[in-house]
Amino acid sequence: MLIEKLNQLQALFAEMEQALIAYSGGVDSTLVAKIAYDVLGDRALAITAISPSLLPEELEDAKIQAATIGISHQIVQTHEMENPNYTSNPVNRCYFCKSELHDTLKPLALELGYPYVVDGVNADDLHDYRPGIQAAKERGARSPLAEVGVTKAEVRQLSQQLGLPWWDKPAQPCLSSRFPYGEEITVAKLQRVGRAEIYLRKLGWQNLRVRSEGDTARIELPPEQIQDFVLMTDLPTIVSAFQKLGFIYVTLDLEGYRSGKLNQVLHQQALSVK
Structure with a gap:
């Protein structure tokens, strides 16, 4: 079953031909980056957005993991802290965070010739309160793990099978x-x-x-x-x-x-x- 889902993910990236990955360095987006790179090679690009809500240690982990995978990795700055809709911390705060992220990534992807922006949203995330998912969808982002039905537990299982040493890394939201x-x-x-x-x-x-x-x-x-x-x-x-x-x-x-x-x-x- 898990191998079948991996095959589906690989086929999905093969169809895309080029992809820019919204890459936080967490287990989910790192698995997406790994599979994308295995299929697309230098036609896959990982982008990490930095802001005060990201620990410096998390950025360093993201750099190390990207280098281990081999995928090209770039860093951009996002400015959600300048948006009072975000800093007032409403229940849909994540909507404004992901809006800022994808309003930054989508133009960059088009400028660099990448037709798709993909993220690390998994199937279980769809059943939690995640207003940021809607913001990403509105901007045309795709979620390969969710599309194929990969759960949180399966993300770690796949990561372990693919030899990623951080497969059991604790979740670290912003x-x-x-x-x-x-x-x-x-x-x-x-x-x-x-x-x-x-x-x-x-x-x-x-x-x-x-x-x-x-x-x-x-x-x-x-x-x-x-x-x-x-x-x-x-x-x-x-x-x-x-x-x-x-x-x-x-x-x-x-x-x-x-x-x-x-x-x-x-x-x-x-x-x-x-």
Whole structure:
């Protein structure tokens, strides 16, 4: 079944003949870049958009992974932080982010002679609240993984089968996802939460989020790691480090980390309307 989906992806890129990949360096878009390069060679181009919502470490990973694959890689700057529709952090914030991304990539693709812009949206993403998907569709972007029906789990399985060493890399959405809807996003806040996550990763905790609400940082870890975190880390030292970054309160989410957690408020609001 998985081999069949890989064959379908390869056929899809063969039909495209040339493709520009919206490449964040995450597992999904890196798999797309790998398959595109295997089929198209130098007729595939990976583009990474940088802004304050992308960790510098993520950009470095993207560069290394692109070089390992062999695909041509370029970097562009996006300016969603100049759009108040984005920085006011509405529930459809991602729509304005992806609008900025694809309004940047589409003209570039046409200028360079690439008829298609493709992204790393997978089949599971279609079932989550992802307003950015609509923005990409409106601008003609294609999502090969979703078109073929490749799930999140299958992305990792395919990546492993193709020998990509980062197949189990933790998901790393943009830093703006760390803030509750309605709280204004600023460059300083993005840098603060980014440095907090880097601090914890250097201590060995890889799959995590630091959610920011006002002056409070809320650390989310996989539920099975919470007890070890409490027992094995020097909690006062962590509190001190976070306070030096500008947080006043530092908390640990006892429920633990799960993807899309901030969207639960949307489901609660929808239920209250019924």
